[in-house]
Amino acid sequence: MDISGLFSVKGRVALVTGGSAGIGRMIATGLGAAGARVYICARNAEKVASAAASIPGDVIGLAGDVSTLEGIGKLVGEITAREAALHILVNNAGTLSDAPLDSFSEDQWDDVLELNLKTPFFLLQKLLPLLRAGGTAERPSAVINIGSVGALKIGPREVYSYQASKGAIHWLTKSLAKRLASENVTVNAIAPGFFESEMTVITDDAMRRMVESAVPRGRTGTPEDVAGAAIYLASRAGAYVTGSVIAVEGGLSI
Incomplete structure (x- = not known):
């Protein structure tokens, strides 16, 4: 058994939605450092260009709004014009609304479901020709959906x-x-726990102690934790894994 390239993603082409910040950026950074060509997309053109320029490796920023079918179509068109195949799709773009049950609004419901659930399905659907072109029996293309603890x-x-x-x-x-x-x-999900980002901010020492005390591993997640899980699923090492939800949360869900 030759394991020298077991976890390699070198030369693979990846798309990470919401890749300019948070967990998306952590995964994009890991894939780029491991030798993949990584496209990241986000709504803010200036922000996504800045992120792409600051992430080491072959990283390309594309501005786009994947919350609509029109925006998905434009992004898919850009990728298709540049690449004959796509090997890795990370459906990371997402949002949340936090409000009391009695006042939770229809907009707070619809906005979250549109981006978190509808977008991953239709982006995958539109990218299927490229994903099919990138996969083989030994090295399938990998779709990685970002779920949650x-x-x-x-x-x-x-x-x-x-x-x-x-x-x-x-x-x-x-x-x-x-x-x-x-x-x-292959299609798998990563369910991250508490990773510090723009979406999940630790505001003071008391909050940090509370969060860390709830996690059996005693800490919040690091970029290496979630990037490592994504690289595993996207590499030859993960070729026989599909339909799985991998919890990367330090035991928080136990």
Whole structure:
């Protein structure tokens, strides 16, 4: 057995949505450092260009709004014009709304479900020709959906549409994995726990102690933790894994 390239993604082409910040940027940075060509997209053109320039490796920033079918179509058109195949799709772009049950609004429901659930499905659908072109029996193309520990354990915040969307993403992952397995495309999900980002901010020492005390590993996640999981799923090492939800949360959901 030759394991020298078991975890390699060198030369693979990846797209990471929401790749200019947070977990998306962590994954994009890891894939870029490991030798993949990485496209990152986000709505803000200046922000995505700055992120692409600051991430080491072959990283290309594309401005686009994937919350609409029109925006998805434009992004897919740009990727198709540049690449004959796509090997890695990371559906990371997402949002959340936090509001009391009695006042939780329809907009707070719809905005979250649109981006967190509808977008990953239709982006995958439109990118299927490129993903099929990139996969082989030995090295399938890899779709990685970003779920959440919030779909494995109910936390203290009132984020109803977020938790519903992430629970649905976990099951959508399994459904798509079963459908696409024979076409050399794997579909898995990563369910991150508490990673410090623009979306999850630790505001003071008391909050840090509270968060860390809830995690059996005793700390928040690092970029290496989530990037490592993504690289595993996208490499030859993860070729026989599909339909799985990998919790990267230090034991928080136990």
